[in-house]
Amino acid sequence: MATNVEETYLYSSPTTFKVSSKDGEIFDIDDSFINQSKTIKNMLNVLDIADNHMPIPLQNIKGTMLNAAIVFCKYHKNDLLSIPDDEDEDDFERDAYEPRRSDDISEWDKEFIKQFTVEEGTLFDIIMAANYLDIKALLAVGCKTIANMVRGKNSDQVRQMFNISYDPPGEGLNTPRNSVTSKESGDNQLLTTQEKESRCKTPSPELMYD
Amino acid sequence: MLTTPTIYRKNSHSASNSISSSTSTLNKTSSSKVKFPLPNATKPRYRVIQSKHIHDLPDDILLSIFRYISPIDLLNISIVCRRWHAVSQDESLWCRLVHSFGLHQKTSTIKTNSSKEIILRYLHDHIDRELNKLFDVKLDPLSSYTGIPDLKRTLEKSLMYFIIALLDEKKNLLFSYRNDDVKYFETCATIRWYNSSEWLTNLSIVKYIRLYAVAEVNMDTRPHRLRRQAPSTVANKDQTYLAKITQQPYRHVQKVRSLLDEYEFKWSSIIKNTKTNENSQSLIRVNTFESDVLIGIYNQDQTFCFLAWNFVYLKFHKQFFNGLNKTQLSSSVTLSQFFTSIAFDQAEVSVFICFRNMRTIFFRHRFRNSKLHSSTKSIEIISVQMTHDIGPQIEILPKFNWKTMLFNGTLDDMFILDIVILNDLKNVAYVATIPAKIQQNLSQEFILSSNAWTINAQTEQIKIEGNIIKLSDEYAALGNENEHSLHLQNLWCHF
Structure with missing residues (x-):
């Protein structure tokens, strides 16, 4: 766990960073985003970025999706990561076979995910973006939404x-x-x-x- | 994925906010000049802005979506496409379900190969249990003389409906239609489909006709292991909401479909048959098809036709009509087999004789003190009093018009004789339903009766001959001419 402390130290000096999306939009991100996105966190560990840096290019993500992800992370900045991690088999505390429920999406998340639709493919975009950025909570909300859509249908x-x-x-x-x-x-x-x-x-x- | 021009334009328009102004003006000019689809090109060669499809999701995301899906839905979506099928076979999905249902402890006794089989067996048993619960009809054999349960109550309780399916010779589906209504009569129920002009367009291909029943079964897939309390670290505003739903069981409704009956269907012969009846003045021609299906067509333009299935004749599906099967103990046994199997000799039994058509009970009586002679294989029906259960008068038999719900067939088609034998414990021991032929007896042999009807019921095993005598408005009797008094009527069954 000592490395984690070090990581925190590394990127916590400037509070905001800049990222640029696939279509050239530039966003400011803060701790709420960095803490939840493992990809960004790792990226910042590897790169030594000073103030006034060039925006970090995220070539896989559209601007609208990146914006939505930032909004999502801002709202959930106080949540701890309570989403079970399937790859994390070492966690004996967790009930490994606890059933996954798809109906426990909170009200805010429901409203949030409503802006994405299957018809325009934006729902898959946000899931892909969440996957790429490795934001577990957002990925879970997207997966649950699709699971709910499938439920009870032939x-x-x-x-x-x-x-x-x-x-x-x-x-x-x-x-x-x-x-x-x-x-x-x-x-x-x-x-x-x-x-x-x-x-x-x-x-x-x-x-x-x- | 299909990229239609509308999608293209919609996407380019919605994305134009984020794209720089030069490209958006380019889009505008190009879309105003060029109309889609292009005259020479059937499809755009490439998509300018690619919108995502569900197939663009990588397998691991698909897998993590499937982890949220209940076992029944998982089985359903595994047939959506090849890729989903491959992903849904992942052992980790089923293994998780096995553990969450607590089935891993029981598998020591049963040797199975995969977790999926365990889940399948569990679901099968579960649905069996639920269905049995639905149709666990307690029957009172004395009040329902034929052992037919209260169909209306049973069917309405179970939220059941019926689907008719027309199939071609390779049993591919041509048309399927949900029933329009179910009418409940005294003795039976009929399912009907109206407004079926679409049927007539494809009739030459129709080879098979099937009847399905669909019942909705409540599935509660809550695992044995309750979910742990949500950790207190979850944000406060969602905590009450989370706590509320984690205590609720995970319910969903599963539709269970059951094939009730299948017929080989020759529409051409039916059309031919109906045309021979054209001199009849009715607007609707009614045909019996097999013994329990009626087909009717409008005479005028043939735009309206209907099918009706009679419940009483149906070979009931085991699961759906469990309640029925419980009472019809000897439904597959012939009467002669019944005699040899059960020693009823000299025992006094009750025999119900019900004489009815599809809609109305004309005559029904419980003959107490009847005797079964297994040596001669006959039933001696002795009645001392006949004071109840007299139906409507025979001579004012209503014509069964299917629009007005009145009978329109011939008498020969429609009469049914039910014989129900109760043993000394007043349980139904035997039920037989025989189509009966009736001829009016003009010989006026019965003194007190001006209208006597000869009944002539026959199947392969059972033959019944007798007369229905209407004695007055309140009294009727079924029997042969004999020297006994009119209050004592005998009916003999010959084999």
């Missing part, structure tokens, strides 16, 4: 929601299917899915009880 609805092309097993990609099935909607889709599932040998909960 495979057809999921495909429709994420615009995934159906790729029937044993056939080529995007083989044209019977056009009649496209007319169905709502509950009728249940059966369409069933038919597909019956051709696919993957066990599905609905098939199991035939």
